[in-house]
Amino acid sequence: MTQLQINLAMKVLRTILSWAVALFLFFPLGWLVLTAFKTELQAIAVPPLLIFTPTLENFTIVQERSDYMLYAQNALITSIASTILGLMLAFPAAYSMAFFKGKHTKDILMWMLSTKMMPAVGALVPIYVIAQTVGLLDTRTALTIVFTLSNLPIMVWMLYSNFKDIPGEILEASRMDGATLWQEFRMVLLPLTMGSLASTGLLCLVFSWNEAFWALNLSAAKSGTLATLIASYSSPEGLFWAKLSAASFMAIAPIVVFGWFSQKQLVQGLTFGAVK
Amino acid sequence: MLLPQKYQASCYKNPTLVFVDDLTSAPNPDIKVKWVTLEEGVLRQRVTTDIATKGGQFDVMTIGMYETPIWGKKGWLQELKTDAAYDVDDLLPAMRNGLSVDGKLYAVPFYGESSMLMYRKDLADKAGITVKDRPTWDEVKDLAAKIHDPKNGVYGICLRGKPGWGDNMAFLSTLVNTFGGQWFDMNWKPQLESKPWKDAITFYVDLLKKYGPPGSSANSFNEILALYNEGKCGMWIDATIAASFISDPKQSKVADKVAFAQAPTMVTPKGANWLWAWSLAIPAGSQKVEAATKFVTWATSKDYINLVGKEVGWGNIPTGTRKSTYANPEFLKVAKFAAAEKVAIDSANPADSTLPKSPYVGVQFAAIPEFQAIGTTVGQQMSAALAGKSTIDAALKAGQVAADREMKKARYYK
Numbered sequence: 001m002t003q004l005q006i007n008l009a010m011k012v013l014r015t016i017l018s019w020a021v022a023l024f025l026f027f028p029l030g031w032l033v034l035t036a037f038k039t040e041l042q043a044i045a046v047p048p049l050l051i052f053t054p055t056l057e058n059f060t061i062v063q064e065r066s067d068y069m070l071y072a073q074n075a076l077i078t079s080i081a082s083t084i085l086g087l088m089l090a091f092p093a094a095y096s097m098a099f100f101k102g103k104h105t106k107d108i109l110m111w112m113l114s115t116k117m118m119p120a121v122g123a124l125v126p127i128y129v130i131a132q133t134v135g136l137l138d139t140r141t142a143l144t145i146v147f148t149l150s151n152l153p154i155m156v157w158m159l160y161s162n163f164k165d166i167p168g169e170i171l172e173a174s175r176m177d178g179a180t181l182w183q184e185f186r187m188v189l190l191p192l193t194m195g196s197l198a199s200t201g202l203l204c205l206v207f208s209w210n211e212a213f214w215a216l217n218l219s220a221a222k223s224g225t226l227a228t229l230i231a232s233y234s235s236p237e238g239l240f241w242a243k244l245s246a247a248s249f250m251a252i253a254p255i256v257v258f259g260w261f262s263q264k265q266l267v268q269g270l271t272f273g274a275v276k
Numbered sequence: 277m278l279l280p281q282k283y284q285a286s287c288y289k290n291p292t293l294v295f296v297d298d299l300t301s302a303p304n305p306d307i308k309v310k311w312v313t314l315e316e317g318v319l320r321q322r323v324t325t326d327i328a329t330k331g332g333q334f335d336v337m338t339i340g341m342y343e344t345p346i347w348g349k350k351g352w353l354q355e356l357k358t359d360a361a362y363d364v365d366d367l368l369p370a371m372r373n374g375l376s377v378d379g380k381l382y383a384v385p386f387y388g389e390s391s392m393l394m395y396r397k398d399l400a401d402k403a404g405i406t407v408k409d410r411p412t413w414d415e416v417k418d419l420a421a422k423i424h425d426p427k428n429g430v431y432g433i434c435l436r437g438k439p440g441w442g443d444n445m446a447f448l449s450t451l452v453n454t455f456g457g458q459w460f461d462m463n464w465k466p467q468l469e470s471k472p473w474k475d476a477i478t479f480y481v482d483l484l485k486k487y488g489p490p491g492s493s494a495n496s497f498n499e500i501l502a503l504y505n506e507g508k509c510g511m512w513i514d515a516t517i518a519a520s521f522i523s524d525p526k527q528s529k530v531a532d533k534v535a536f537a538q539a540p541t542m543v544t545p546k547g548a549n550w551l552w553a554w555s556l557a558i559p560a561g562s563q564k565v566e567a568a569t570k571f572v573t574w575a576t577s578k579d580y581i582n583l584v585g586k587e588v589g590w591g592n593i594p595t596g597t598r599k600s601t602y603a604n605p606e607f608l609k610v611a612k613f614a615a616a617e618k619v620a621i622d623s624a625n626p627a628d629s630t631l632p633k634s635p636y637v638g639v640q641f642a643a644i645p646e647f648q649a650i651g652t653t654v655g656q657q658m659s660a661a662l663a664g665k666s667t668i669d670a671a672l673k674a675g676q677v678a679a680d681r682e683m684k685k686a687r688y689y690k
Contacts, residue, residue: 041505041527044502124325132331216322221310231318232313
């Protein structure tokens with residue numbers, strides 16, 4: 001076999017493998033969409049049905065039973081607000097860590113990340129009691145704060161790994177030219193890091209949108225996000241798969257579309273710093 | 277938007293129980309109810325967090341028969357005082373007892389259930405067997421053997437195997453009860469290595485291995501419901517609510533072929549069928565006790581049941597709560613399972629459900645806070661034994677060790 005043939009074979013193999021992996025990853029999502037358009041009986045049919053007459057019945061039921069717009073609005077507000085708030089805190093933090101490294105900078109970074117390793121339920125009762133004491137239970141404010149805090153370590157890390165690739169000399173040069181701290185931020189650092197800011201923001205937006213644990217536990221009738229809407233459609237007795245799928249479909253559709261349009265930035269955000 | 281004179285009562289509703297939202301507000305124009313619906317496991321965790329921290333997020337909660345006595349005793353729930361129009365004596369005695377502590381009512385039942393045997397009359401007839409009103413487990417095993425026909429996709433018997441204190445252990449606790457066993461003796465020592473447990477679990481594993489569908493260790497209510505509706509189960513012992521699903525021609529292929537009997541017995545009829553209620557309770561910290569009381573007593577009243585019957589259909593009313601429901605000719609006409617359901621509920625007594633005396637209340641559970649963890653751990657062991665991943669002896673031993681550790685930790689004994 002010539003080198004050319006080997007290369008071609010490898011290419012074909014790679015393509016097949018990529019497709020297999022992609023299909024494998026896509027399958028649950030595809031199955032969810034299919035199930036959303038089935039009746040409850042078709043949803044549990046054995047063997048599973050691939051060909052059927054689609055129905056919109058489940059979407060009608062979900063619409064009737066739940067106030068979709070309220071949940072969607074809550075999800076949108078809390079995820080955008082927590083992302084903006086998070087970036088406002090993470091940007092200066094990452095700046096100081098990247099450009100004014102101290103003896104313990106690495107330790108602080110590791111410590112921040114280690115907070116993500118604690119299961120959220122471990123902090124449930126204290127946070128619940130605090131939220132109750134300050135009267136923030138079942139408010140979007142509480143969810144925004146908690147989402148911000150839980151995303152903050154990742155935001156700082158992502159921005160930090162991007163900032164540290166920027167030569168400090170550029171900032172020094174601007175300082176020599178008489179730039180104030182604010183001007184240094186706005187006119188030098190911001191244009192240089194726009195890409196990483198965008199990808200960090202996007203990723204955290206997706207994380208907040210999908211966050212279910214805190215959304216379920218800190219909300220009641222008013223501030224629930226779309227994740228809590230999904231949680232209301234499963235049942236221990238009775239058929240629910242089709243309705244659950246429809247609710248999930250409606251909950252993930254906006255963020256999937258959003259992700260589609262911004263996938264370039266998202267992928268960049270996930271991989272930068274990985275390759276030197 | 278809320279008008280100033282309106283009350284607001286937040287409320288959990290269990291998705292299995294369809295409150296009719298339009299109806300709930302009609303006769304109570306001054307009460308505006310805001311619902312939060314959650315899946316059972318999430319609901320439990322959410323309600324527990326709120327009530328234990330006195331969060332005050334909910335003025336009405338849907339809780340089960342397991343939580344009610346524990347929380348009532350702790351003073352977490354408002355005692356419910358009903359008026360004459362509510363007719364509290366009309367509540368089925370088993371339900372009323374299960375939701376009371378020391379004679380004080382802490383929750384009112386919205387929906388109640390027991391467990392019973394649901395079988396395929398056509399298959400039993402073909403096998404030439406008449407199922408008694410209250411068969412024994414040996415008779416059930418015989419029938420399972422006769423109707424087991426896996427080649428044609430019919431399995432003799434379907435039973436829960438999925439691990440969970442509310443899944444396989446709900447059923448297995450009743451089986452152990454009727455085999456003469458109990459969860460804890462009078463000194464609160466777990467009894468998992470006693471003879472009745474061993475006999476019951478051996479019987480169960482053998483029965484399902486021989487005449488059950490493949491993959492039984494993953495089946496709980498919903499999975500078996502799907503199998504049954506497809507005509508794949510000859511018999512099924514589970515919640516009485518299943519009767520209304522499997523006899524509904526819209527979702528069941530065998531709707532016209534089902535018949536009902538009491539849950540099978542072995543050594544004793546005590547505790548052979550379970551008792552459960554989803555009920556409405558008011559947390560002690562509620563700021564809107566008056567409105568909440570008005571709402572819960574109305575949503576569990578005769579009037580509400582009648583209203584649902586008239587507006588939505590008699591097949592859809594919440595059952596298992598009131599004597600008057602089972603005397604209603606309209607309901608009896610559409611529900612051929614009604615008589616068996618009533619007998620099952622009436623025969624369950626949470627305060628006396630085991631042959632040897634037990635210190636706990638509850639038929640398919642022990643109403644102590646530690647039970648959820650114990651039940652689920654033991655459930656995993658039983659499921660593993662069913663799947664053949666461990667032996668019955670090893671599973672029971674592991675369950676006993678786990679239960680013993682948990683009870684010691686909670687200082688029931690040293």
